[in-house]
Amino acid sequence: MERNFSLSMITVSLTHFLLLCLVVVAAAAASNNITTDQQALLALKDHIIYDPTNLLAHNWTSNTSVCTWIGITCDVNSHRVTALDISQFNLQGTIPPQLGNLSSLTTLNLSHNKLSGNVPSSIYTMHTLKFLDFTDNQLSGSVSSFVFNMSSIVEIRLTNNRFSGELPKNICNYLPYLKALFLKKNMFRGKIPSALSKCKTLQILLLQFNNLSGAIPKEIGNLTMLKGISLLCNKLHGEIPHEIANLRNLEGLVLGMNNLVGVLPAPIFNMSTLKVLILMDNSLSGSLPSRIDLSLPTVEFLELAHNRFSGTIPSSITNASKLTVLALGENTFSGFIPNTIGNLRNLLRLSLANNYLKSSTSKLSFLSSLANCKKLRFLNLGGNPLDGILPSSIGNLSKSLETLVIANCSISGNIPEAISNLSNMLTLVLERNKLTGPIPITFGRLQKLQGLYLAFNMLVGSFPDELCHLGRLNELVLFGNKLSGSIPSCLSNLTSLKSLYLGSNRFTSVIPSTFWSLKYILFFDFSSNFLVGPLSLDIGNLKVLLEINLSKNNLSGDIPATIGELKDLQIMDLAYNRLEGPIPESFGDLISLEVLNLSNNKISGSIPTSMEKLFYLRELNLSFNKLEGEIPSGGIFANFTAESFMGNELLCGLPNLQVQPCKVSKPRTEHKSRKKILLIVIVLPLSIALTIAITLALKSKLIECGKRSTALSNDSILSSQATLRRFSYLELVRATDNFAENNIIGRGGFGSVYRARLEDGMKIAIKVFHEQCASALKSFEAECEVLKKTRHRNLIKVISSYSNNDFKALVLEYMSNGSLEDWLHSSNYVLTIFQRLNIMIDVASALEYLHFDHSTPIIHCDLKPSNVLLDENMVAHLSDFGIAKLLSGEDESTMRTKTLATIGYMAPGLLQTTLFFKFILNFATY
Numbered sequence: 032m033e034r035n036f037s038l039s040m041i042t043v044s045l046t047h048f049l050l051l052c053l054v055v056v057a058a059a060a061a062s063n064n065i066t067t068d069q070q071a072l073l074a075l076k077d078h079i080i081y082d083p084t085n086l087l088a089h090n091w092t093s094n095t096s097v098c099t100w101i102g103i104t105c106d107v108n109s110h111r112v113t114a115l116d117i118s119q120f121n122l123q124g125t126i127p128p129q130l131g132n133l134s135s136l137t138t139l140n141l142s143h144n145k146l147s148g149n150v151p152s153s154i155y156t157m158h159t160l161k162f163l164d165f166t167d168n169q170l171s172g173s174v175s176s177f178v179f180n181m182s183s184i185v186e187i188r189l190t191n192n193r194f195s196g197e198l199p200k201n202i203c204n205y206l207p208y209l210k211a212l213f214l215k216k217n218m219f220r221g222k223i224p225s226a227l228s229k230c231k232t233l234q235i236l237l238l239q240f241n242n243l244s245g246a247i248p249k250e251i252g253n254l255t256m257l258k259g260i261s262l263l264c265n266k267l268h269g270e271i272p273h274e275i276a277n278l279r280n281l282e283g284l285v286l287g288m289n290n291l292v293g294v295l296p297a298p299i300f301n302m303s304t305l306k307v308l309i310l311m312d313n314s315l316s317g318s319l320p321s322r323i324d325l326s327l328p329t330v331e332f333l334e335l336a337h338n339r340f341s342g343t344i345p346s347s348i349t350n351a352s353k354l355t356v357l358a359l360g361e362n363t364f365s366g367f368i369p370n371t372i373g374n375l376r377n378l379l380r381l382s383l384a385n386n387y388l389k390s391s392t393s394k395l396s397f398l399s400s401l402a403n404c405k406k407l408r409f410l411n412l413g414g415n416p417l418d419g420i421l422p423s424s425i426g427n428l429s430k431s432l433e434t435l436v437i438a439n440c441s442i443s444g445n446i447p448e449a450i451s452n453l454s455n456m457l458t459l460v461l462e463r464n465k466l467t468g469p470i471p472i473t474f475g476r477l478q479k480l481q482g483l484y485l486a487f488n489m490l491v492g493s494f495p496d497e498l499c500h501l502g503r504l505n506e507l508v509l510f511g512n513k514l515s516g517s518i519p520s521c522l523s524n525l526t527s528l529k530s531l532y533l534g535s536n537r538f539t540s541v542i543p544s545t546f547w548s549l550k551y552i553l554f555f556d557f558s559s560n561f562l563v564g565p566l567s568l569d570i571g572n573l574k575v576l577l578e579i580n581l582s583k584n585n586l587s588g589d590i591p592a593t594i595g596e597l598k599d600l601q602i603m604d605l606a607y608n609r610l611e612g613p614i615p616e617s618f619g620d621l622i623s624l625e626v627l628n629l630s631n632n633k634i635s636g637s638i639p640t641s642m643e644k645l646f647y648l649r650e651l652n653l654s655f656n657k658l659e660g661e662i663p664s665g666g667i668f669a670n671f672t673a674e675s676f677m678g679n680e681l682l683c684g685l686p687n688l689q690v691q692p693c694k695v696s697k698p699r700t701e702h703k704s705r706k707k708i709l710l711i712v713i714v715l716p717l718s719i720a721l722t723i724a725i726t727l728a729l730k731s732k733l734i735e736c737g738k739r740s741t742a743l744s745n746d747s748i749l750s751s752q753a754t755l756r757r758f759s760y761l762e763l764v765r766a767t768d769n770f771a772e773n774n775i776i777g778r779g780g781f782g783s784v785y786r787a788r789l790e791d792g793m794k795i796a797i798k799v800f801h802e803q804c805a806s807a808l809k810s811f812e813a814e815c816e817v818l819k820k821t822r823h824r825n826l827i828k829v830i831s832s833y834s835n836n837d838f839k840a841l842v843l844e845y846m847s848n849g850s851l852e853d854w855l856h857s858s859n860y861v862l863t864i865f866q867r868l869n870i871m872i873d874v875a876s877a878l879e880y881l882h883f884d885h886s887t888p889i890i891h892c893d894l895k896p897s898n899v900l901l902d903e904n905m906v907a908h909l910s911d912f913g914i915a916k917l918l919s920g921e922d923e924s925t926m927r928t929k930t931l932a933t934i935g936y937m938a939p940g941l942l943q944t945t946l947f948f949k950f951i952l953n954f955a956t957y
């Protein structure tokens with residue numbers, strides 16, 4: 032540059048020439064020796080505010096040669112710095128403009144740090160630079176005003192930062208050698224500039240996970256060297272330009288999760304180089320070409336789910352022998368599933384769910400053919416009118432099979448015993464069919480099974496004891512069959528069980544006493560059977576129980592007072608039984624209760640006033656019992672209507688409840704107060720003793736948990752989805768206004784949290800995890816794992832999860848009062864001392880729950896005021912389990928050492944204390 036500049040000046044006058052020469056020589060000298068390089072690097076060092084391993088502080092010292100510094104490479108001849116690579120140093124700080132003075136630099140790699148702030152424009156004009164990598168930092172700012180003037184650049188990687196604004200229209204004007212442009216996972220918006228086509232040498236273009244809108248410019252078809260393009264998860268609309276089919280070298284075309292419409296241009300199915308075609312979650316239509324094998328001979332990954340594709344699945348597809356993933360679910364495909372589908376020997380994942388596909392034979396012969404796919408791990412055929420019976424050959428399916436879904440397919444006949452050969456099965460879903468006969472006893476062999484879903488069939492016979500061998504079973508759903516006999520006492524062997532649905536069957540026994548030892552169970556439903564006998568006192572053992580449904584049985588006897596120990600219970604339905612005796616006082620301790628139905632029993636006595644403080648109770652049904660006395664009028668009772676109490680002749684209370692008015696009766700209250708004194712005299716010392724006992728028990732429980740040798744289970748993500756509300760991607764898109772930036776309420780390394788409103792008006796929060804990036808995926812899995820295992824009123828509640836290859840999100844409760852951090856740092860709002868105290872107690876209860884009330888103690892690892900969210904009632908909810916740790920038996924020691932080094936692990940007790948100190952410090956300064 033300088034040389035060109037001085038040459039052009041030769042013609043000007045001598046004085047000017049001399050003067051200019053001086054300037055030019057000075058400039059050249061200034062930017063032309065190793066001293067400049069050193070100064071530039073020292074400037075960078077100065078801008079690093081946190082260097083956890085002190086690498087730069089100890090190594091980049093001015094008394095040693097720059098070329099010996101860590102991360103620096105020099106050219107031997109010119110003695111200039113040519114490469115700066117300080118990736119994964121975990122540095123925090125900013126990039127100084129002086130870095131642009133490294134005028135011989137060819138490689139600049141600052142990836143995987145925590146650098147933030149704007150990138151100075153001097154970087155984008157480094158003429159010698161070939162490789163620029165800023166991946167995984169927190170760099171921000173708009174690049175739209177910059178001239179990308181890097182005449183040697185080959186690769187630009189800005190993945191996973193916070194760059195925003197529009198892409199520069201002239202982005203490609205001065206980039207004659209650019210091969211790879213990675214701008215994914217930022218916040219770029221606006222249109223994809225059509226001038227991108229001037230980057231003639233471009234081979235890889237990754238723009239996924241931004242907010243780009245508008246149509247895909249047809250000029251993309253001019254980038255004839257392009258091998259891979261991903262526009263996944265933006266807001267692109269319009270049709271896919273047929274010019275894309277001009278890209279004769281294209282191997283990967285990823286346009287999924289946009290709002291693309293129209294018939295897929297036929298030439299796209301004629302790209303003989305294509306290996307990956309991902310178009311899911313759009314509104315694309317059209318049908319597959321009849322000779323798809325010839326048009327896409329090399330395709331390995333064909334993902335068209337959740338569109339409007341129609342027509343038949345051409346049998347020629349079975350010649351596309353390289354296919355490993357074939358996902359055609361959620362379309363309107365019809366016709367037969369090809370019987371030769373098993374020719375796809377390399378299939379790992381096959382999903383044809385929710386189409387109108389049929390089987391050409393009643394014995395589902397295509398299933399026998401699938402036995403040839405020895406690598407198959409995931410098979411979903413659910414929601415198709417298959418209308419046949421399951422052949423025994425189903426047992427010949429791949430031994431690798433982990434998930435098999437044939438739900439809602441009009442399957443009849445018996446469940447073949449041979450299914451039990453599939454010994455690696457994790458999830459088996461055969462619900463909503465017309466299956467008859469017994470549950471095969473051979474199911475006991477499916478030792479890895481975590482979820483068994485056979486609900487809504489016509490299965491008969493007894494509950495096989497062999498199911499009790501399934502020690503890893505998390506969820507067992509046998510609801511809505513014709514099973515009879517007794518509920519076996521061996522159920523207590525299913526120690527991993529979280530959900531048990533045996534309702535709407537014909538079980539006739541008592542509830543076995545051993546059942547109450549399943550102390551980690553969250554949900555159970557035995558409703559609509561013929562169960563008899565009383566409720567055990569041991570019901571209080573199920574400390575983490577969230578929902579209990581025993582309605583419509585023949586249960587008798589008193590309701591045990593120990594039920595009050597179920598502090599997390601949200602839903603209790605004991606309606607339509609023959610329960611008698613009073614509602615225990617201890618019902619007032621069911622502080623999480625939201626729904627209570629005791630109707631149609633023979634319950635007598637008065638309604639305990641202790642229930643007035645059940646703050647969360649929103650549905651109460653005590654109708655048709657033998658209750659008497661005054662209906663409490665305080666607290667939540669103000670909101671209940673006559674319906675809650677009808678059919679109890681002897682109740683009295685306010686006129687709006689349509690019961691007789693109460694007579695004032697002195698003796699009763701005296702009686703009551705005597706009772707109270709008795710209570711204080713007898714119960715108080717007792718309860719103190721109990722508290723001590725419980726504390727001790729909790730301590731020993733932790734030790735016991737620590738000894739348990741259950742390995743950290745690699746459960747499939749949120750396998751308990753049966754109980755969660757499901758959302759389509761489109762619903763999430765609508766709820767967030769296309770993930771509009773003004774709906775973002777939080778951002779982190781993992782991704783973003785959006786405020787959202789569902790069509791039914793419900794407010795929710797959606798946490799979207801950055802795609803693919805291993806750490807975000809881990810974070811998503813960790814969070815799912817934790818939220819799956821936990822339910823507590825002081826933990827953020829998960830409403831649903833959405834996981835689809837690259838797009839992962841959690842749908843969470845919306846907390847209208849923001850985070851504690853907002854409150855602590857706001858000058859407009861001040862928390863009262865009582866609010867502060869309550870928040871402290873809430874957080875402590877959440878922690879206690881995580882640490883103690885659990886089969887696997889959980890360490891939050893990222894406790895800070897910004898992760899404490901406040902709902903409309905200022906109740907605190909702990910959130911963000913992205914880096915939480917599950918401590919379980921044998922992994923504990925290794926995990927502890929690992930975490931110690933990285934995220935500051937603290938033992939549960941210590942953590943709690945520290946948190947208190949932290950809080951108290953924060954509170955002291957209000």
Ligand SMILES: *[C@@H]1O[C@H](CO)[C@@H](O)[C@H](O)[C@H]1NC(C)=O
Pocket residue numbers: 060061064065066067
């Ligand atoms: C680099 O140039 C400066 C003048 O700009 C000079 O003072 C210095 O000695 C030079 N350093 C080397 C190593 O040549």
Ligand SMILES: *[C@@H]1O[C@H](CO)[C@@H](O)[C@H](O)[C@H]1NC(C)=O
Pocket residue numbers: 092094095
């Ligand atoms: C360089 O200077 C640092 C202090 O700035 C000192 O600790 C270090 O020992 C010196 N190294 C050499 C090789 O002189």
Ligand SMILES: *[C@@H]1O[C@H](CO)[C@@H](O)[C@H](O)[C@H]1NC(C)=O
Pocket residue numbers: 089090092095099100101102
């Ligand atoms: C800096 O690190 C490099 C590479 O690890 C090493 O060779 C060099 O000796 C170190 N210099 C100092 C002063 O520690």
Ligand SMILES: *[C@@H]1O[C@H](CO)[C@@H](O)[C@H](O)[C@H]1NC(C)=O
Pocket residue numbers: 061062067070128129130131132153
């Ligand atoms: C380095 O760059 C900055 C800004 O980009 C400039 O102001 C400064 O003069 C340069 N320093 C040297 C020593 O060349």
Ligand SMILES: *[C@@H]1O[C@H](CO)[C@@H](O)[C@H](O)[C@H]1NC(C)=O
Pocket residue numbers: 228250252253274
């Ligand atoms: C792009 O390709 C079209 C034909 O598809 C051609 O007419 C046009 O001139 C090309 N544009 C550039 C900038 O090469």
Ligand SMILES: *[C@@H]1O[C@H](CO)[C@@H](O)[C@H](O)[C@H]1NC(C)=O
Pocket residue numbers: 496497499500521524
């Ligand atoms: C249940 O566990 C007990 C003790 O581990 C064992 O003796 C019994 O055989 C098991 N029952 C079944 C049906 O698995």
Ligand SMILES: *[C@@H]1O[C@H](CO)[C@@H](O)[C@H](O)[C@H]1NC(C)=O
Pocket residue numbers: 646666667668669670
């Ligand atoms: C009663 O219901 C209203 C509206 O549903 C609610 O705002 C209020 O908090 C409720 N009162 C009590 C005591 O639960």
